[in-house]
Amino acid sequence: MSGGKKKSGGTSGGSGRGGLFERVKTAKRRSVSSTRWLQRQLNDPYVRRAQAEGYRSRAxxxxxxxxxxxxxxxxxxxxxxxxxxxxxxxxxxxxxxxxxxxxxxxxxxxxxxxxxxxxxxxxxxxxxxxxxxxxxxxxxxxxxxxxxxxxxxxxxxxxxxxxxxxxxxxxxxxxxxxxxxxxxxxxxxxxxxxxxxxxxxxxxxxxxxxxxxxxxxxxxxxxxxxxxxKGRDDGDTTHGDADTHLDDQ
CATH class of the missing domain: 3.40.50.150 (Vaccinia Virus protein VP39)
Known part of the structure; x- marks a missing residue:
């Protein structure tokens, strides 16, 4: 939503159907950026998996x-x-x-x-x-x-x-x-x-x-x-030993 809309994320690229990369031709009314987005969607394994498993989005x-x-x-x-x-x-x-x-x-x-x-x-x-x-x-x-x-x-x-x-x-x-x-x-x-x-x-x-x-x-x-x-009534205002490492997996 505006100020709260889910953006689609996921792995970049990936193999297309049957392991072949699908290319999308640029239509007259479609911008280059729109063509790239569509191509990425068609070749995104998470998109295909979401469709197969009934999820509304790859997110x-x-x-x-x-x-x-x-x-x-x-x-x-x-x-x-x-x-x-x-x-x-x-x-x-x-x-x-x-x-x-x-x-x-x-x-x-x-x-x-x-x-x-x-x-x-x-x-x-x-x-x-x-x-x-x-x-x-x-x-x-x-x-x-x-x-x-x-x-x-x-x-x-x-x-x-x-x-x-x-x-x-x-x-x-x-x-x-x-x-x-x-x-x-x-x-x-x-x-x-x-x-x-x-x-x-x-x-x-x-x-x-x-x-x-x-x-x-x-x-x-x-x-x-x-x-x-911790709850709102424990009176604890310390920061503790929180772990803030990044995990890029």
Whole structure:
């Protein structure tokens, strides 16, 4: 969504159907950049895998790979999906953990998903947090965010805008997660900035960065994984010994 739309990420290139690389001819009304995007999609193994396995986007595999490493989906009971459209991440949650309650939000419409409450509104709206909690019906123990600001082509600006979304998502998590909960959010090259890291280190037992294999090697995106929410009533304001290493896998 604008200020929260999932961007497709993944491995670059890959073999085409039958191991052959498919080339796309440039149509008169199609720009060179659009032709390159289409060619990349046709030759992307994650795109073909998503189509074969019924996921709405290849981004689903980013969450699957993060969960394989950090194990946070299966034990979740109540999940908030920020920037849900087109729904791939919530599909993963429902498949791995069908008993979990799920509520998602996006400025862009999202086709209905069984077992998922979907709000079509801007997460930056002041009314959004309460609306999400009402839709979920309980406090979440997992908040996942694949939100990214619409890019403008300037790396530093794009990074700052996406970090702003991640900070808002982190604030929501800190205000609403149950003790022991987990927060996952997209950031860009350079990782979470110091202010965001300080907030996460202060409120979570461990904080790590990871770039899942499904995220294209040329993409600047990373994910920050904060686990072991300390709770809002323990009075702990120390930063702890959070691990912030990068894992490029």
């Amino acid at each position: 689903a595999y980013k969450l699957i790979e993060l969960d394989d490493k950090f194990s946070f989906v299966k034990k979740a009971r109540a999940v908030v999906d920020l920037g849900i459209t087109p729904g791939g991440w919530s599909q993963v949650v429902r498949k791995v953990n069908p008993r979990a309650k799920v509520a998602g939000i996006d400025l862009l419409p999202c086709e209905p998903l069984e077992g998922v409450e979907i709000l079509t509104m801007d997460f930056m709206d002041d009314a959004a947090p309460d609306a999400l909690l009402q839709a979920l019906g309980t406090a979440p123990d997992l908040v996942i965010s694949d939100m990214a600001a619409n890019t403008v082509g300037h790396a530093q600006t794009d990074h700052l805008r996406t970090i702003g979304l991640a900070e808002t998502a982190a604030d929501f998590a800190v205000q609403n997660l149950v003790k022991g909960g987990t927060f996952i959010a997209k950031v860009f090259a350079g990782g979470a900035d110091k202010q965001l890291l300080d907030v996460l280190k202060r409120n979570f037992t461990t904080v790590k960065h990871a770039k899942p294999p499904a995220s294209r090697k040329g993409s600047p995106e990373l994910y920050v994984i904060a686990q072991g929410f």
